[in-house]
Amino acid sequence: MSAFRSALHYLAGQLREIGLFIALIAIILFFQITTNGITLKPINVSNLIVQNSYILILAIGMVMVIIAGHIDLSVGSVVAFVGAMAGVMITQWHVPWWAAIVLCLGIGALVGMWQGFWIAYFGIPAFIVTLAGMLTFRGLTQIALQNQQISPFPDEFRALGSGFLPDLGGGTSPLEPLTVVLGILATLLLTVQGIRQRAARKKHAVEDEPFAWFLSKLIFTAVLILLITYLLAGYRGTPVVLIVLGLLVVVYSAVMHNSVFGRHIYAIGGNLNAAVLSGVKTKRLTFLLFVNMGVIAALAGLVFTAQLNLANPKAGDGFELDAIAAVFIGGAAVTGGIGTVTGAIIGGLIIGILNNGMSILGVGTEFQQLIKGLVLLAAVAFDVYNKRRSGVR
Amino acid sequence: MAMNILEMRNITKTFPGVKALQDVSLEVQRGHIHAICGENGAGKSTLMKVLSGVYPHGTYDGEIAFENETVEFKSINDSEAAGVVIIHQELALSPYLSIAENIFLGNEQEKRGWIDWNKTNLEASKLLARVGLKDNPITKIMDIGVGKQQLVEIAKALSKEVKLLILDEPTAALNDEDSAHLLDLIKHLQGQGITSIMISHKLNEIKAIADEVTIIRDGKTIETLDMHADQISEERIIKGMVGRDLESRYPDHTPHIGEEILRIEDWTVYHPLDHGRAVVKDANISVRAGEIVGIAGLMGAGRTELAMSVFGHSYGHNISGKVFKNGVEIKTNTVAAAIGHGLAYATEDRKRYGLNLIEDIKRNISAAALEKLANLGWVDANKETVVAEGYRKSMNIKAPTVEALAGKLSGGNQQKVVLSKWMYSNPDVLILDEPTRGIDVGAKYEIYGIINRLADEGKGVIVISSELPELLGICDRIYALSEGRITADVPREKATAEYLMQYMTQERERDHE
Structure with a gap:
């Protein structure tokens, strides 16, 4: 309680x-x-x-x-x-x-x-x-x-x-492969980074956010990125400017x-x-x-x-x-x-x-x-x- | 019953998560001066805010009777209409308006929306006479000192036909002379039938003028003492405030004094706006390793100006003089340079100059030495937390975590954060400007302990204070400063309040002759 x-x-x-x-x-x-x-x-x-x-x-x-x-x-x-x-x-x-x-x-x-x-x-x-x-x-x-x-x-x-970044699927695949790869990579990186940060905070005995909140935030972010990836891959792939913005x-x-x-x-x-x-x-x-x-x-x-x-x-x-x-x-x-x-x-x-x-x-x-x-x-x-x-x- | 002008019964006030006041009762007799004291955070100010309607009726439990009638103030306007006027610690005057305009601010002497200037200034003069102020009512507030500003506040209260005057730490920013004048005035107003409630940390003032004193601790009334009945000593009041006997107000300390660590020679500083006026003149001071040196001076003597001008030329114009560290001349033209040479300056005004109130404890502690935590410009946030956590424990900063905001801490804890910040920068000489201002007795004792510890680590400590007993209690040597000149260098054995005061006022008297 x-x-x-x-x-x-x-x-x-x-x-x-x-x-x-x-x-x-x-x-x-x-x-x-x-x-x-x-x-x-x-x-x-x-x-x-x-x-x-x-x-x-x-x-x-x-x-x-x-x-x-x-x-x-x-x-x-x-x-x-x-x-x-x-x-x-x-x-x-x-x-x-x-x-x-x-x-x-x-x-x-x-x-x-x-x-x-x-x-x-x-x-x-x-x-x-x-x-x-x-x-x-x-x-x-x-x-x-x-x-x-x-x-x-x-x-x-x-x-x-x-x-847009070059279409590796040659314009024929339903989901543009490069975008899919980038999206999954970004999700993985963010997840790993989040977990590592939490571990470091734990190691330094910092009082941290509740685990459930941490997890839901992580899942939410991952779902969001994958959703955007899915939508972009279904059109022309990754806009160049999105890479600039992301960086x-x-x-x-x-x-x-x-x-x-x-x-x-x-x-x-x-x-x-x-x-x-x-x-x-x-x-x-x-x-x-x-x-x-x-x-x-x-x-x-x-x-x-x-x-x-x-x-x-x-x-x-x-x-x-x-x-x-x-x-x-x-x-x-x-x-x-x-x-x-x-x-x-x-x-x-x-x-x-x-x-x-x-x-x-x-x-x-x-x-x-x-x-x-x-x-x-x-x-x-x-x-x-x-x-x-x-x-x- | 008929004797009491005010009765507050069983006042309870809760903030989310905290019970600020719990069943507090207060009875104030008509025509008396009633002091309220207690440690910081004890609930004194909250109680006065309940009384004056800052916290409107309905947001607290309990009952208030004023002049034998139950009152339900919903705002400051309500309480002022009834004759209860509160003067806050931070004065609420507009610097660019005249004395008269300030007195009648919100209560303008008007005819159909147009201000009657003759009446405004005439009435203001009468009120000024009552508080013993001889200045012209058209003088701007910014052109008079803090002491006079305090008197203008009281004149303003009188203009509202005050019956009960509440003064929150009225002498906190005043020098001894102005304080004495203000206390006389409160006494004088008592003669005219005005009841006063005075919140104060200064026990000698309470002893001097209060008829009763109510002690509040942890949101509860502890006791009300009749100051006339028995011999109520300062120690007796302190005991009530802290709930224990304070054997000594100053911790014992045996100094281990080494070589000279810092020397300032022929230091002269001119006023930043009034370039012809020397604020500090030919000052020579030195401090040795392990030594606690005091600077005693009345308000306006140039204490803070001396310290800040040495610390990175943070104050003043056309600064001249030399600074020697371990016998070698150094330049302290910028704050970064001063810090680099091992100086630290903890300001007298924590909220304005010392802390980032909207930032958490850890980031305040790391603020002056961020590069110690950084690698190629990147801060190691985990290490920062560990460092801050260390200070939270060793300095006994009362906060649940180091991620609590500095603005939410009490004065004593804020001061500990400021000290932690400078300790982390690992200086050789610390200048502490009014290190215990606005801090309760218990926390003061802790701060003195910290100062002793710093000296024992071989650092030189310079303490600037308005409170002579404090300097006498902790310093190994005391400089007297008057009108920007060092007038005496007094070793601990010779130092008494009277002796120091003589030098603190020396130059000033010569000028009058």
């Missing part, structure tokens, strides 16, 4: 995490029913991932910025600027596509250094600096493109946004969890003064954080441009808001110090599925905006309510 109760108590502490998953599943099921099964059709799942990839990529960088207690409003414009530069380089300067990608990531880093300098070393609030950046980089985009669109891009470059999630989750850099980000967001007096080099950290955000925004810009096969002066408009919304739906705190990469990804998926489902249902964009706004408000209200109840802070 007491074991059951302590399990319940534990779950109550994880309410936010569980709530987010339940919300995601509920939304998926809702659309699955109302769209008569279109939502979970292989082609739609594939599209969902591809079409939301750049917002999810942005959300990874954004959650780090927000955990540190800052914000970045410029990412939408940076996406456009990088897309424009990619277009100019490839079509006008005839730079090879791979070199253009490297150079564009470099541009992202420069953008980040520029903004990071004013924020970290000059002490201007990120809100102002990136608001200015939102305008400047939009302006630079239009200058670079001379207010024209650039198209088309070479196929190799487009693969980054809309390509980013794994690497940045690890960084935020276990690296000194990530820990220091939580430290300055949780209490800047205490972090300074603990010897954290807060200025350098903030600077690097924005450089990182710049590179990630550049990557999102490349993916987006590759996907549309178009560099457009109006590209990326409002992306910053989607990314910020994803981060807050994913449980980050407005005041900093709290948030996770996986949370931001789930938040981004919730927004993506809402967009996708409502579009299938033919809901007008005005109602889509309205509903997304209410979802964001509800998610944060739930957070605030939860915190007040548990008496943290």
Whole structure:
């Protein structure tokens, strides 16, 4: 009985995490029913991932910025600027596509250094600096493109946004073999990693989550990955951008969890003064954080441009808001110090599925905006309510 | 019965999982000064929040009678309307508004929605006169000191026609002079028929002005002592608070003093905003291995400023002077450099400068020495847990696991987390700024023990404190600081409170002449 109760108590502490998953599943099921099964059709799942990839990529960088207690409003414009530069380089300067990608990531880093300098070393609030950046980089985009669109891009470059890994089944097998192999591999890796971590915690006598909860989480994750694998394998296989996204999630989750850099980000967001007096080099950290955000925004810009096969002066408009919304739906705190990469990804998926489902249902964009706004408000209200109840802070 | 202005009967207040108050009863006589004391977390503040309606009627069990009528306060507004005003430990004044505006905040002197400034300032002047404050009511709050701000809070309470004034640790942030003035004022208001409830850790203050003292321990009333009836000693009150006889408030300690470990020469620091003002002037201090050195000074003497400017230039402008470690000059321009040279500074303000309250214990403990746990930038989280767990046990941090949030701990336990953090960074010299501020008697004793242990390990310890008895109780040598100047270097044998006070006030008097 007491074991059951302590399990319940534990779950109550994880309410936010569980709530987010339940919300995601509920939304998926809702659309699955109302769209008569279109939502979970292989082609739609594939599209969902591809079409939301750049917002999810942005959300990874954004959650780090927000955990540190800052914000970045410029990412939408940076996406456009990088897309424009990619277009100019490839079509006008005839730079090879791979070199253009490297150079564009470099541009992202420069953008980040520029903004990071004013924020970290000059002490201007990120809100102002990136608001200015939102305008400047939009302006630079239009200058670079001379207010024209650039198209088309070479196929190799487009693969980054809309390509798939090679089909090993030769297009004839009902399930694409490479995707199946990758899916099973990912499941195995995650399971082994989970078990190893639990064993290590046990060895160090850390009080751990209840076994039943651990097991159900493991099974849930495995089923989820295998389901997605099954659906993707039934269409055209693994999108290139899913591999990019997967790598980013794994690497940045690890960084935020276990690296000194990530820990220091939580430290300055949780209490800047205490972090300074603990010897954290807060200025350098903030600077690097924005450089990182710049590179990630550049990557999102490349993916987006590759996907549309178009560099457009109006590209990326409002992306910053989607990314910020994803981060807050994913449980980050407005005041900093709290948030996770996986949370931001789930938040981004919730927004993506809402967009996708409502579009299938033919809901007008005005109602889509309205509903997304209410979802964001509800998610944060739930957070605030939860915190007040548990008496943290 | 008619004598009592307030009777709280059998108050029980439960938070999820914790019984914060259990059958607490409190009777306060009209026109008396009633002190409440108890260890941190004993339930004093909770009881006052029940009384003032912060926890509305219905969220607790029990009964409150104010002026012989049962009352059911649903909010602070209700209790203030009845004449019960609470002044919190953290002052609730807006720094950018004037004294007068603050006094009438939420209670504006208005005519049809427009503020009557003449009336506001005139009424404010009258109230200021009652609390003995001569400042102009249009002065901004940020331009007056904490002591005066406290008086403005009381003036604000008077403007609400207060009958029962509740003061939560009113002198915690005040120096001795301001404290004495405040206590006089409370006494003076008593003469005007205002009843006061005062929560305080400072037993000498309770002795000085309280008529009764109620002791609360673990959410229960232990006893109410009549301060006039018998000779109630401080030891007697402490016994009630901790439930045991505290033989000595300071653990015995035989120092083993070695070579000089740190010396600061001609240290001068200017104010970060007012560049012409020297906050610390030509200070020379040193500490030897195994030695506990005190810095005594009144508020505003530059104690924290001295410490923080040495620790990575965290305070001040145009800092000059030299720092020697084991006889070799070192640079401590950044916090990282200071930590690298084996310095540690535990702040006087744990919540603002010491801890990440929304993070757990283990991550707070590892915060200053994360690289010790890291390999090529990656933190070994398991090792971190083991380290933190070790400190939880050795420092007696009362928390179920090291994954409890720092913000949920009591003051004493938070301080132990801060100390653990700096112990893990393995410094040679620790500067502890007000290490026992806001901490209950039992936990203080533990902190003193930790300080002794650090000295016995051969570290140099510098203790900054507002409480002279504390410095006299634990230090091997004490510097007196006045207006940024070191005015005396007093060995333990010669140190008395009177002797030190003479030097702590020395410069100030000369300036007045």
